[in-house]
Amino acid sequence: TLVELGVCEDIEPFLPLLRDPEGHEILETAYQLTSIIKSTQTISTATDRAAKIVFALKSYSRQTPSGQKVETNVIESLETVLTIYHNQLKQGVEVIKNYPETLPNIWGYPDELNQVWTNLIHNAIQAMDNKGTLTIDITQSKNDICVSITDSGAGIPLEVQSKIFQPLFTTKPPGEGSxxxxxxxxxxxxxxxxxxxxxxxxxxxxxxxxxPLST
Structure with a gap:
């Protein structure tokens, strides 16, 4: 029971309790309380995660007012999509983020940029069969912000690389890609x-x- 309570060494202070006739009941009560605390922590963690996902979904579905460009934070946009994909990524994909400490906003359409990151990240996960390394690098030059999304999958066959941006072209099995x-x-x-x-x-x-940083 002490091990279940997390006591794996230095048990000497607990010896009097073990010798006490009521010691077993005390330890059992402590174990039950520990289980409740662990469950509460799990619920709290799950609640925090759910709150983040709800916030991400709201951010993802946010429409740009009047179809005009607005100031957009590229890192927040990427993090929104990564939050939505959290459960899928944690099954076997290591995510490496190389972000600058500071990054200026750009003028853009946040909801449409979310579609860009969603598509590229989704493709990367599929290319790795849900297991591998996903690396996201963000760099800034004088006039641009560059976002690189790298996966450790099998790669795109050379013979189809010239076609991947063509409408209706897909390397995925029938029914899996439009x-x-x-x-x-x-x-x-x-x-x-x-x-x-x-x-x-x-x-x-x-x-x-x-x-571009400004358009």
Whole structure:
């Protein structure tokens, strides 16, 4: 019972309790209280996670008023999508984030940028069969912010790399892909006067999105 209470060493102070005729009942009560505390902590953690997911979903579905560009925090936008994918990522994907300490906002359409990150992260997870390393790098140059999303999957076959941004083209099995994802991503990035590039070899695929700081 002491082990169940987390006492694995230095048990000498507990010896009088073990010799006490009522010691077993006291330890049993302590164990039950410990279980309640652990359950409460689990509930608290789950509640915090649920609150974050609800907030992320609200942020994800937020529409830009009047269709106008607004100041957008790229890191917050990415974190919104990562929060939504948390349960899927924790099953076997290590996420490495290389963010700058400070990053200026850009002018953009937050809901559409969320679609970009969702598509790229979703594709990365699928490319790794839900197990591997997802690396997100954010860098800033004089005129742009660059977001690179790298997965450790098998890579995009060389013979189809020139087609992946074409409408209706997909490498996924029938019923799993519409072939519209990367085409939509490209159009959203172009709408932001940005650009998207990729580099893929077996074991490493990187999509890099460049967004202008001011447009």
């Amino acid at each position: 072939g519209l994802g990367l085409d939509i991503v490209r159009k959203i990035i172009e709408k932001h006067q940005g650009k998207i590039d990729f580099d893929s070899v077996p074991g490493k695929t990187t999509f890099t999105v460049s967004l």
